[in-house]
Amino acid sequence: MSESRVSRRRVMTLAGLGVAGVAGAAASAGALVRGAIDAPAAAQEAAGAVPFYGDHQAGIVTPAQDRLHFVAFDVITKSRERLVDLLQEWTQAAARMTAGRDAGAIGAVNGAPEAPPDDTGEALDLPPSGLTITVGFGPTLFRDATGADRFGIAAKRPPALADLPRFPHDALDPAISGGDLCVQACAHDPQVAVHAIRNLARIGMGVVSVRWSQLGFGRTSSTSTAQATPRNLFGFKDGTANLKAEETDLLRDQLWVQPGDGPDWMTGGSYLVTRKIRMLIETWDRSPLAEQEAIIGRTKGTGAPLGRQREFDEIDLAAKGADGQPAVPVDSHVRLAHHSVNGGARLLRRGYNFVDGSDGLGRLNAGLFFIAYQRDPRKQFVPIQRSLAGSDALNEYLRHVSSGLFACPRGVRDGGDYLGRALFE
Secondary structure (H helix, E strand, O other): OOOOOOOOOEEEEOOOEEEEEEEEOOOOOOEEEEEOOOOOOOHHHHHHHOOOOOOOOOOOOOOOOOOEEEEEEEEEEOOOOHHHHHHHHHHHHHHHHOOOOOOOOOOOOOOOOOOOOOOOOOOOEEEEEEEEEEEEEEEEHOOOOOOOOOOHHHHHHOOOOOOOOOOOOOOOHHHHHOOOOOEEEEOOOOOHHHHHHHHHHHHHHHHHEEEEEEEEEEEOOOOOOOOOOOOOOOOOOOOOOOOOOOOOHHHHOOOOOOOOOOHHHOOEEEEEEEEEEEHHHHHHOOOOHHHHHHOOOOOOOOOOOOOOOOOOOOOOOOOOOOOOOEOOOOOOOOHHHHHHHOOOOOOOOOOOOEEEEEOOOOOOOEEEEEEEEEEOOOOOOHHHHHHHHHHHHHHHHHHEEEEEEEEEOOOOOOOOOOHHHHHHH
């Protein structure tokens, strides 16, 4: 497809609503073009494009989309030049795909018949679907398992990118943990998210290889005050007290790396922790409702903290129940995760449910793919997880099977910039 052509994402017909919206991206500017026909706000949001360029990477405070495809890559080249070239190509492809265009300038169907297309084509005719692509660098990019500084960047590894400690009850599988690079693709359409990851992997052939990946559905956190609180696979509302995009002061203090925190290349970025958490849902489903609520520390129906009436009522950790015991049990999940008992530490979570078939024993292999962004994992995720791993009653129903830590640099400012430029130049 030629560069002068408006996006191939043409007209989306909303069958059953009888409403059509037009979403496209002008190739010269990547601008969103909307049709003149009215469409429901939710449909417009689902079809629309999220700006790629900015001070921060999209996909962090962006209102959490419905679907996820997350992948961790190993870098298999020893050439710094090839790695930088890949990051430049990924940046160009990400800017195109998030605007609703093909990954490459030629596209899926307009190239020479004798040559492979530079887009795989499964997103043809689909709208941008709110696609965001977020990239991070793992500790092993700076020094590999042998201690080698493959790309001359070991001295630029941020102190906050310190390896995570091992926590009680961890059952981590190294094959689905870690990684030199990560890419988080979120969208309202799973095919759009998968298309993005597939094309970045295709572009990276010979430079990177997929280490592990994870599909997710049904966001488990709200990252905007405009979003309703979703439920996790235990049936409870999740992310009520999550950081929100509108809380700019908290985001400055808890999310974005500030000048002086570490190397300059990370200023404006954020640190990402992932944890794949298997939920033993069959055991949970046999537990009484009252026990479930005591373990979580919230009512299942409204999501209100125990002892309160409404979901967004402040948790009162000092309140006593009729029996004289704390209304919110001392080993409940919400008490142990609360910022007031963790030195004020908070996280911006944007995790997803997963169901990866069955485990061969008649049980669903299901749970939470936990995603959390923060200013410094040493001061935020680590103390919170230590608190939870030590005495959380919910541990009986959880198994942490994978873990990842990545430094996500600041956003791409314009077409002359690329992801990680400040690190490599």
